[in-house]
Amino acid sequence: MFSLRFRIAKWVMNHRGLSAAVFALVTLFFGIGLKDVKLDTIFSDLLPRDEPYVQVFKDHPNFGNPLTFTLMLQRKDGDIYNAETLSKVWNLTRDIDLAPGVDHDQILSISTEKARYAEATPFGIDMRPLMGDSVPTSPEEIADFKTRVEKSPNARTFLISADQSATLINATFIESRLDYAEAFKYVQGLVVAARDEHHNVYLAGQPALTGWVFTYKQEMFKIFAITLTALVVALALYMRNVVGIVTPIVTSIVAAIWGFGLTGWIKSPIEPLLMVVPLLLVARSFSHCVQFTERYYEIYAHLKDRKQAAEITM
Structure with a gap:
């Protein structure tokens, strides 16, 4: 398994143009799905389908709702x-x-x-x-x-x-x-x-509780924007170099395009109350990419070879 990982990393580095093209095409594919992304609440999707009470509710919809x-x-x-x-x-x-x-x-x-x-x-x-x-x-x-x-x-x-x-x-x-x-x-x-x-x-x-969520949707987006800005500022203060700042941002943007694009392609609306999950995933991608970049610079400091340092890091 160890040698397989090295062979994969070596192949990617030897075919960087092809790898980048495939990566760009996949990102473009998911990016097209963004136009169909929709924030909506489907109440029945929030209910456990194998729950006996839920099954009774679905079988007899006229008896309470x-x-x-x-x-x-x-x-x-x-x-x-x-x-x-x-x-x-x-x-x-x-x-x-x-x-x-x-x-x-x-x-x-x-x-x-x-x-x-x-x-x-x-x-x-x-x-x-x-x-x-x-x-x-x-x-x-x-x-x-x-x-x-x-x-x-x-x-x-x-x-x-x-x-x-x-x-x-x-x-x-x-x-x-x-x-x-x-x-x-x-x-x-x-x-x-x-x-x-x-x-x-x-x-x-x-419905009134969910309605209040939609009423404050713009405020929710503002909070997310402030949080993401704080992440970028913290990243800049920590990395203090252009590559260390740009790479996690690009990675997180691409991860968001893939995730939201997939929901658009499968026509699955996003529950507003679950929007915190993508935010947490973006934070994790930040963390992983920072570790990846740090490791790259550690190896590069010893080898003085960018390609080989990237290959070993990968």
């Missing part, structure tokens, strides 16, 4: 049973139904038809929506609506807080149509617009 935005509307100075707050619930529910990629059948609030109460009639049990085709506005309509809520344990337990000062609005999105950045921008706009002196609106859910 983690791709859900949850809005909480809170009245600051009382309960939700007033015309202003109920009107906000009504408008938020209908506005979020216009969000890009939303599943129109998976929107739930006290103003949707899915929120129902049970009422006994001479003909049996009748299930009716809590809120009809309009928002309760008069004191009598609001009192009637409150009575209906009391007849709906599910709404009272899962949609309205115990002190009756807050209510939830849930909107589930279709994974194949969900653009996290676009959907989050739209829903966050609704949240900001709905806040006033009497109401707080809060946003939660897995």
Whole structure:
């Protein structure tokens, strides 16, 4: 194995032009793939496929979905049973139904038809929506609506807080149509617009967390740029020669082209939260190349022959 490594190194040094041409062609090939590199989150790819709970989720997608935005509307100075707050619930529910990629059948609030109460009639049990085709506005309509809520344990337990000062609005999105950045921008706009002196609106859910990541994407790139600049400065202070500085930089750039180019060729989007991995790999390539360059100069100091020093180092 030792002699094989030497033969490979000797062949490369004796055919430097050919080796450089092959290296350049491979880099060019991966460089073409850079145009298809995409930062995106594919939620299903983050789940362990052999996990029983995940398999049940995939087999029965209509029974719950983690791709859900949850809005909480809170009245600051009382309960939700007033015309202003109920009107906000009504408008938020209908506005979020216009969000890009939303599943129109998976929107739930006290103003949707899915929120129902049970009422006994001479003909049996009748299930009716809590809120009809309009928002309760008069004191009598609001009192009637409150009575209906009391007849709906599910709404009272899962949609309205115990002190009756807050209510939830849930909107589930279709994974194949969900653009996290676009959907989050739209829903966050609704949240900001709905806040006033009497109401707080809060946003939660897995898509919201990922949306915040996309919101701060530019800041993330700035942090990476500062980190890479610090690496180069540290390298310059340590090596103090042109070759020792340029070689690790070129090596790391080529490694980045190969890695990102491969993801572009196989059409695999890069998860933003995993962008720290390429940064760590670049740091490792810096480290390896610095060691390689140092070893080259050590051997060259003894042999005074660049070709042979490079061959032995390799």
